[in-house]
Amino acid sequence: MYIKALVLDNFKSFGRKTKIPFYEDFTVVTGPNGSGKSNIIDAVLFALGLARTRGIRAEKLTDLIYNPGHEDGNDSGGPREATVEVILDNSDHTLERTQVVNAAGSDDVGDVDEIRIRRRVKETEDNYYSYYYLNDRSVNLSDIQDLLAQAGVTPEGYNVVMQGDVTEIINMTPHARREIIDEIAGVAEFDAKKEDAFGE
Numbered sequence: 616m617y618i619k620a621l622v623l624d625n626f627k628s629f630g631r632k633t634k635i636p637f638y639e640d641f642t643v644v645t646g647p648n649g650s651g652k653s654n655i656i657d658a659v660l661f662a663l664g665l666a667r668t669r670g671i672r673a674e675k676l677t678d679l680i681y682n683p684g685h686e687d688g689n690d691s692g693g694p695r696e697a698t699v700e701v702i703l704d705n706s707d708h709t710l711e712r713t714q715v716v717n718a719a720g721s722d723d724v725g726d727v728d729e730i731r732i733r734r735r736v737k738e739t740e741d742n743y744y745s746y747y748y749l750n751d752r753s754v755n756l757s758d759i760q761d762l763l764a765q766a767g768v769t770p771e772g773y774n775v776v777m778q779g780d781v782t783e784i785i786n787m788t789p790h791a792r793r794e795i796i797d798e799i800a801g802v803a804e805f806d807a808k809k810e811d812a813f814g815e
């Protein structure tokens with residue numbers, strides 16, 4: 616399974632609907648400072664529910680909505696809604712149809728060779744709302760997280776290595792570093808289960 620494409624609509628600096636294709640093996644995004652490279656990563660984390668607001672460089676969720684007056688802090692009163700869709704190539708069936716159907720709570724998920732996870736944040740006069748969709752079916756964050764966990768993608772995981780993470784790993788105590796290796800190797804899960812068993 617891999618990210619095949621990303622569709623950003625009114626998210627951060629992407630004021631126009633933008634579809635970004637990704638290659639299966641390796642994709643590099645280049646561009647001048649401030650051109651929106653990191654915003655692309657933020658979009659993935661936002662849509663997949665993998666990061667808290669701070670982790671995607673926003674104080675509140677509505678800061679993620681495109682704001683034409685971002686630099687000078689002006690709000691032009693444009694549409695206050697942002698959407699990001701992550702299109703996953705699942706043609707290798709990393710996630711089986713039954714897993715997707717369970718997460719979506721519906722049989723009507725189409726062909727699961729492609730899994731589309733979409734998140735929308737909408738601001739109204741006095742509130743804001745966040746919605747998740749799995750192949751166009753409305754779902755909860757926990758449905759998305761449970762589904763992705765079955766493919767080894769979790770908020771605690773190292774599917775995304777952020778700026779500063781490498782330095783942090785270097786500066787860690789050997790014990791803490793070992794925990795990370797256990798996590799990546801998939802051993803940590805069994806340690807936790809062992810703890811649970813001792814507790815019982």
Ligand code: ATP
Pocket residue numbers: 626627628629646647648649650651652653654655678679680681682683685686
């Ligand atoms: P660098 O090479 O310095 O890391 P970058 O390409 O990663 O740069 P980003 O951090 O992705 O750049 O983009 C920063 C730009 O996004 C800034 O110009 C900022 O004003 C803009 N931006 C962030 N949030 C919004 C928003 N809600 N509306 C409009 N523009 C935004």
Ligand code: MG
Pocket residue numbers: 652653654
């Ligand atoms: Mg950057």
